[in-house]
Amino acid sequence: MKTLAEMKIGEKGRVIEIGGGDAALRRLETLGIRQGSRITKAGSMLMKGPVVVKTDGCQIALGHGMAKKITIEVEE
Amino acid sequence: MKILLLGNPNVGKSVVFSRLTGVHVVASNYPGTTVEYAKGKLKLGRDTAELIDVPGTYSLEASCEAEEVAIKMIGEGDLIINVIDAANLERNLLLTLQLLKMAKPTIIVLNMWDDAKHRGINIDIKALEEMLGVPVVPTVAVTGEGIKELVDRLKEAATSTTIKEDGVDPWSKIGEVIGRVQEVTHRHHTLLERIEDGSISPFFGPLIFLAVISASFLIVRFIGEGLINYVFDPVFEGFYMPLMMKISNLLGSSGFFHDLLIGELIEGSIDFGESFGLLTTAPYVSITMVMPYIFSFYLMLGVLEDFGYLPRIAVLMDNIMHRLGLHGAAIIPMVLGLGCNVPAALSTRILESKREKFIASTMMAISVPCMAQIAMIIGLVARFGLIYLMIVFLTLFLVWLALGVILNATIKGESPEIFLEIPHYRLPNLSALSKKLWMRLKGYILEAMPLVLFGVLIVNLLYLIGFIDIISRMTRPVVTTLWGLPKEATSSLMIGFLRKDLAIGMLRPLGLTAKQAVVGSTILAIYFPCMATFMVMIKELGMEYSFRGALIMISVAVIVGGILNLIL
Numbered sequence: 154m155k156t157l158a159e160m161k162i163g164e165k166g167r168v169i170e171i172g173g174g175d176a177a178l179r180r181l182e183t184l185g186i187r188q189g190s191r192i193t194k195a196g197s198m199l200m201k202g203p204v205v206v207k208t209d210g211c212q213i214a215l216g217h218g219m220a221k222k223i224t225i226e227v228e229e
Numbered sequence: 230m231k232i233l234l235l236g237n238p239n240v241g242k243s244v245v246f247s248r249l250t251g252v253h254v255v256a257s258n259y260p261g262t263t264v265e266y267a268k269g270k271l272k273l274g275r276d277t278a279e280l281i282d283v284p285g286t287y288s289l290e291a292s293c294e295a296e297e298v299a300i301k302m303i304g305e306g307d308l309i310i311n312v313i314d315a316a317n318l319e320r321n322l323l324l325t326l327q328l329l330k331m332a333k334p335t336i337i338v339l340n341m342w343d344d345a346k347h348r349g350i351n352i353d354i355k356a357l358e359e360m361l362g363v364p365v366v367p368t369v370a371v372t373g374e375g376i377k378e379l380v381d382r383l384k385e386a387a388t389s390t391t392i393k394e395d396g397v398d399p400w401s402k403i404g405e406v407i408g409r410v411q412e413v414t415h416r417h418h419t420l421l422e423r424i425e426d427g428s429i430s431p432f433f434g435p436l437i438f439l440a441v442i443s444a445s446f447l448i449v450r451f452i453g454e455g456l457i458n459y460v461f462d463p464v465f466e467g468f469y470m471p472l473m474m475k476i477s478n479l480l481g482s483s484g485f486f487h488d489l490l491i492g493e494l495i496e497g498s499i500d501f502g503e504s505f506g507l508l509t510t511a512p513y514v515s516i517t518m519v520m521p522y523i524f525s526f527y528l529m530l531g532v533l534e535d536f537g538y539l540p541r542i543a544v545l546m547d548n549i550m551h552r553l554g555l556h557g558a559a560i561i562p563m564v565l566g567l568g569c570n571v572p573a574a575l576s577t578r579i580l581e582s583k584r585e586k587f588i589a590s591t592m593m594a595i596s597v598p599c600m601a602q603i604a605m606i607i608g609l610v611a612r613f614g615l616i617y618l619m620i621v622f623l624t625l626f627l628v629w630l631a632l633g634v635i636l637n638a639t640i641k642g643e644s645p646e647i648f649l650e651i652p653h654y655r656l657p658n659l660s661a662l663s664k665k666l667w668m669r670l671k672g673y674i675l676e677a678m679p680l681v682l683f684g685v686l687i688v689n690l691l692y693l694i695g696f697i698d699i700i701s702r703m704t705r706p707v708v709t710t711l712w713g714l715p716k717e718a719t720s721s722l723m724i725g726f727l728r729k730d731l732a733i734g735m736l737r738p739l740g741l742t743a744k745q746a747v748v749g750s751t752i753l754a755i756y757f758p759c760m761a762t763f764m765v766m767i768k769e770l771g772m773e774y775s776f777r778g779a780l781i782m783i784s785v786a787v788i789v790g791g792i793l794n795l796i797l
Binding site: 162179180182183184185187195196197198199200201202203205208209210211212213214215216217218219 | 288314317426430431556646647650653
């Protein structure tokens with residue numbers, strides 16, 4: 154288990170928990186990131202830059218702060 | 230009858246809209262291209278319906294302004310066309326379920342059907358219709374495939390009998406639907422997907438960015454200069470000049486009408502850049518000097534937009550933009566501003582807070598010159614040497630950075646984090662690309678060119694009645710003393726409210742030194758946006774914020790002009 158921010162590029166995993174307020178939770182949900190969804194980390198920028206994740210159909214860029222609050226169970 | 234086009238951002242609503250109404254609106258491959266409603270008419274047999282292209286929303290939970298407005302619009306609509314990205318069914322269905330629960334006649338458009346097939350996604354349309362209880366039409370809007378069927382089946386639009394307000398978790402319902410109608414076959418990564426991964430990787434991303442930006446810059450300059458030197462200039466000098474000289478002779482080479490239409494003769498002949506007549510300099514500036522650059526810039530921008538590169542720039546620039554009180558997505562108004570500041574000021578709507586909108590529009594209005602202005606700056610400054618051109622743009626860039634840092638530190642609040650959907654790369658469709666380019670060129674020709682003509686008229690009249698002299702005397706302490714410009718530059722600053730390209734054109738006959746040309750161009754970029762841009766800012770930010778912005782602009786112009794005059 155690690156946070157989305159700590160994942161390596163190319164790693165896949167399942168969302169275990171999303172921290173943060175209700176509004177943030179709902180915003181993530183509308184774009185397909187919710188408890189149980191399977192994601193792949195597609196990219197990130199240096200120096201605590203944004204993280205890009207692939208959900209089943211699309212890619213989403215989110216800030217490093219948000220990525221730290223998302224816990225992932227990494228799959229082999 | 231009122232028909233609403235609704236759907237997630239970047240699913241192709243605007244393309245469907247254009248196909249249905251014949252009214253062309255700008256469509257691109259990034260979320261949030263449409264920030265304003267577009268309305269059009271749609272013929273249905275003998276009736277005419279009104280079709281409204283509603284800006285995209287991910288849900289109807291009223292968690293942001295766009296969603297609240299969408300909910301209000303639905304109340305007024307008679308029929309809903311819900312556009313869905315077929316390659317992205319699961320996420321799109323959230324909005325679809327919410328729409329169906331509104332119990333309005335609905336029809337679903339499964340757009341980008343070809344894209345889904347390429348990605349190995351198979352959707353059982355009959356089963357989807359059955360589960361949702363409304364008609365579903367697959368389309369490829371960019372090529373027009375399926376649009377006829379959509380029109381034919383509009384009358385079948387129905388209120389769903391299968392989806393009702395029932396308190397069940399929407400995601401479990403969506404899971405059920407997906408499980409039954411969608412089948413994904415495994416396939417290998419395409420080349421485009423490899424480039425997708427590369428352009429957001431920490432190492433290749435910035436490299437690709439630098440390559441793309443320098444290539445774009447070179448291409449815009451190459452095409453722009455090429456068109457000016459080998460097409461427009463020869464045509465103007467070879468065919469238009471003799472005609473104008475005849476008219477000049479007919480009018481007796483001087484006098485009121487001669488000066489108004491042809492302008493001042495320079496060493497006995499017309500100088501298109503300097504004579505300043507309605508028939509000479511006005512068309513020369515807008516057609517020969519500016520239009521080639523407008524064409525080449527929007528050609529390049531169109532390719533980058535439709536390919537889907539802009540949101541990647543947002544990811545790459547996010548870190549820097551955070552230091553300026555913004556986040557990555559704010560780079561989009563800046564890039565659009567290089568074309569024209571008016572749509573750029575509108576596009577700040579993609580930013581979440583008022584603070585961000587204010588910072589972004591102020592930075593854009595001050596430091597991002599539009600392409601018409603850039604073309605004229607190149608014409609004015611480049612002949613002194615490339616280094617002077619670089620000083621102008623480097624100064625604007627440094628002002629941009631400094632302004633962002635200062636505004637971020639002085640305005641209360643924090644910048645929210647980036648949260649942006651990154652679309653898949655798509656190969657631009659040639660006909661869609663040329664339509665968009667033509668629309669933007671037409672916009673320039675219809676809106677900008679008359680203003681240039683009007684500007685030349687105003688300048689000539691104001692000179693004749695001596696008004697410019699009075700103003701020049703009043704502004705002398707700043708214009709001549711502080712900035713080191715000739716006093717005639719004042720009239721150019723006045724015309725700058727109307728059109729920046731013309732304003733810079735007015736500096737040409739003044740015989741400026743290299744230093745004065747640099748100071749003049751930089752100040753004209755900074756001191757105030759053109760009227761059209763300022764109007765949009767007032768609409769978007771309100772009076773108070775816009776005037777606060779204007780105050781910042783004028784102060785920055787005074788300071789930067791003074792500094793440049795001192796150190797150059």
